[in-house]
Amino acid sequence: MKEDHLTLYGETFSSRFLLGTALYESPQQMCDAVAAARCEIITLGLRRQNPAAGDGERFWQLIQQTGCRLLPNTAGCKSVKEAVNLAQMSRELFSTEWIKLEVIGDDYNLQPDPFALVEASRELIGQGFKVLPYCTDDLILCQRLREAGCEVLMPWGAPIGTGRGLLNRYALKTLRERFDCPVIIDAGIGAPSQACEAMEMGFDAVLLNTAVAKAQNPVLMAASFANALVAGRQAYRAGLMQARQTASPSTPTIGQPFWHQNK
Amino acid sequence: MTQQNPQTQDPPYPGARIGIAGGGLLGTLMAWQLAERGYRVTIFEAGSAERNLSAAHTAAGMLAPISEAAAAEPCVYTLGLHGIERWHQWLEQLGEGAKHCIHNKGSLLVAHPQDESELDQFMLDSRTLRGQPHARIEPLDGGDIQSLEPDLNPQLRRGIFLSPEAHLDNRQILARLDARLAALDVERIYNTQVVPRAKQILDTQSQTARPFCLVIDCRGAGARHCLHNLRGVRGETLHLETTEVSLSRPVRLMHPRYQLYVVPKPGNRYVIGATQIESEDLAPITLQSSLELSSAVYTLSPAFAEARILEAGVNLRPAFASNFPQLQCEPGLLRLNGLFRHGYLLAPALVDCALAQITGESESPHKRYFIEPKQALSLSRASV
Numbered sequence: 001m002k003e004d005h006l007t008l009y010g011e012t013f014s015s016r017f018l019l020g021t022a023l024y025e026s027p028q029q030m031c032d033a034v035a036a037a038r039c040e041i042i043t044l045g046l047r048r049q050n051p052a053a054g055d056g057e058r059f060w061q062l063i064q065q066t067g068c069r070l071l072p073n074t075a076g077c078k079s080v081k082e083a084v085n086l087a088q089m090s091r092e093l094f095s096t097e098w099i100k101l102e103v104i105g106d107d108y109n110l111q112p113d114p115f116a117l118v119e120a121s122r123e124l125i126g127q128g129f130k131v132l133p134y135c136t137d138d139l140i141l142c143q144r145l146r147e148a149g150c151e152v153l154m155p156w157g158a159p160i161g162t163g164r165g166l167l168n169r170y171a172l173k174t175l176r177e178r179f180d181c182p183v184i185i186d187a188g189i190g191a192p193s194q195a196c197e198a199m200e201m202g203f204d205a206v207l208l209n210t211a212v213a214k215a216q217n218p219v220l221m222a223a224s225f226a227n228a229l230v231a232g233r234q235a236y237r238a239g240l241m242q243a244r245q246t247a248s249p250s251t252p253t254i255g256q257p258f259w260h261q262n263k
Numbered sequence: 264m265t266q267q268n269p270q271t272q273d274p275p276y277p278g279a280r281i282g283i284a285g286g287g288l289l290g291t292l293m294a295w296q297l298a299e300r301g302y303r304v305t306i307f308e309a310g311s312a313e314r315n316l317s318a319a320h321t322a323a324g325m326l327a328p329i330s331e332a333a334a335a336e337p338c339v340y341t342l343g344l345h346g347i348e349r350w351h352q353w354l355e356q357l358g359e360g361a362k363h364c365i366h367n368k369g370s371l372l373v374a375h376p377q378d379e380s381e382l383d384q385f386m387l388d389s390r391t392l393r394g395q396p397h398a399r400i401e402p403l404d405g406g407d408i409q410s411l412e413p414d415l416n417p418q419l420r421r422g423i424f425l426s427p428e429a430h431l432d433n434r435q436i437l438a439r440l441d442a443r444l445a446a447l448d449v450e451r452i453y454n455t456q457v458v459p460r461a462k463q464i465l466d467t468q469s470q471t472a473r474p475f476c477l478v479i480d481c482r483g484a485g486a487r488h489c490l491h492n493l494r495g496v497r498g499e500t501l502h503l504e505t506t507e508v509s510l511s512r513p514v515r516l517m518h519p520r521y522q523l524y525v526v527p528k529p530g531n532r533y534v535i536g537a538t539q540i541e542s543e544d545l546a547p548i549t550l551q552s553s554l555e556l557s558s559a560v561y562t563l564s565p566a567f568a569e570a571r572i573l574e575a576g577v578n579l580r581p582a583f584a585s586n587f588p589q590l591q592c593e594p595g596l597l598r599l600n601g602l603f604r605h606g607y608l609l610a611p612a613l614v615d616c617a618l619a620q621i622t623g624e625s626e627s628p629h630k631r632y633f634i635e636p637k638q639a640l641s642l643s644r645a646s647v
Binding site: 062 | 487493495541
């Protein structure tokens with residue numbers, strides 16, 4: 001079987017697990033979880049860190065020591081302007097054109113604002129960014145994002161931090177069928193079984209944070225998710241059997257000596 | 264001699280000169296304890312006598328071993344219990360009136376109805392602490408909350424009571440400590456940036472070095488340019504004054520993205536805290552943070568709307584990568600740092616450990632946590 005790599009904006013990765021760096025007990029625990037997750041891409045938020053003043057440098061150094069590719073995000077931004085400004089700051093600070101674009105429409109469930117998201121994507125792609133948009137599972141929104149030039153889509157499984165898994169399998173399945181580009185399930189995953197299911201459905205990768213950071217043992221949970229993602233991906237590549245209504249014995253009974261049956 | 268106290272080589276004898284860099288909580292406590300034992304102590308402080316640079320001044324002074332341990336290492340509980348006990352002893356020593364600066368009334372966690380799952384998460388996070396000696400983690404309903412704190416918003420229907428948890432009138436304690444240092448003839452040099460070295464302290468402006476028998480580095484976030492892995496974590500607080508709300512214990516509001524607390528202070532004052540931002544920026548509080556803090560406190564009790572904002576504090580919590588404090592020893596130099604958000608809670612255990620190291624009096628039972636933090640943390644995880 002040929003090698004199975006994840007390709008995002010021309011870069012290839014062997015891991016399909018993208019991990020967030022917020023909410024850990026300590027930077028040390030975060031680094032240990034990243035190592036256990038065997039991930040190659042980690043996301044990080046700049047907002048409120050005032051990078052312009054060179055602040056938070058120690059924390060960035062710790063993050064950079066993980067050796068992972070950094071995917072800065074625009075978490076917490078509520079307008080196109082805010083998101084674009086933060087993306088520019090992140091590009092300067094981390095020397096990367098990659099940006100996980102978040103434009104939040106609702107303060108409470110952090111649901112993406114689809115209208116502002118499309119506008120910000122257009123603007124940033126025009127400025128040379130490689131945009132990975134955090135979006136809902138709406139088909140038309142995803143089409144507009146593709147038209148804007150996004151080469152990757154990142155629909156939610158459920159709202160950020162809820163841990164509710166894949167809430168709308170029908171919509172997600174539609175996205176998978178309709179788009180050839182990499183589609184990453186971002187947010188809402190609470191358990192490794194849910195991440196595994198996303199991979200079985202053929203999604204290219206999973207991005208999460210809270211499910212690992214808020215576990216009783218985040219390092220062990222990171223390893224568990226890594227395993228679940230591998231299992232799900234292998235299952236997808238192997239091809240799942242079709243579920244059937246009637247039982248079908250896996251061992252044929254024809255030819256079995258009949259006196260064994262009434263024992 | 265070296266056997267008893269290998270790290271500092273010649274153990275300084277009472278009467279010996281000890282230089283302390285940093286006049287915050289750790290520097291002040293170390294100076295006090297050493298001066299009481301007969302050492303001649305000099306403190307160098309980069310800020311003024313008002314400690315405006317010190318996190319000890321900005322902090323809310325909570326002693327919350329259960330809530331802190333739930334969000335960190337389980338050993339924080341053991342070390343925190345030691346902290347509460349030690350503060351009682353220390354305040355007795357500080358003379359008449361000081362013992363009223365600690366309030367042992369437990370603390371309250373509450374959540375608004377839409378965020379009640381945060382309380383379930385806390386019950387899960389504190390699971391390992393429930394079997395610990397003295398620990399009380401009790402779910403409350405709306406009626407229980409009202410009977411403990413009648414001024415809280417009656418819409419709060421669920422909460423958790425935690426004991427033993429306490430809070431300190433930290434600024435009053437710092438003032439009493441200062442008075443005691445003066446009485447003990449501790450020399451205090453303010454507005455002076457220094458570099459602590461083995462057996463000498465260098466004044467960076469005049470480039471003069473003063474020799475000491477032993478030097479103790481207690482500079483907190485001020486040492487982050489010299490200490491590998493030490494960083495500052497920005498925290499912001501509001502100090503309010505109101506006679507319309509009366510709370511007798513710290514209240515923490517659990518929310519998916521913020522954990523904010525209100526701590527009562529003498530004179531109808533309240534400290535609202537604290538944001539936790541991975542930044543070493545010391546610029547004034549942002550509008551966003553003040554909105555978060557003030558809207559949270561407003562939802563706890565709408566009567567806070569009329570409170571006066573007396574201060575908006577900003578400071579850096581000193582933290583190592585593990586967010587756990589360390590005691591680093593080399594000949595002629597001790598460094599105590601990294602108290603992070605556990606300043607008043609863990610300072611006693613760290614100070615006792617450093618004192619044992621200096622005087623050779625008796626081995627601290629907590630040494631393993633601070634001197635080899637990595638190894639100790641894995642031990643504590645296994646044992647709790």
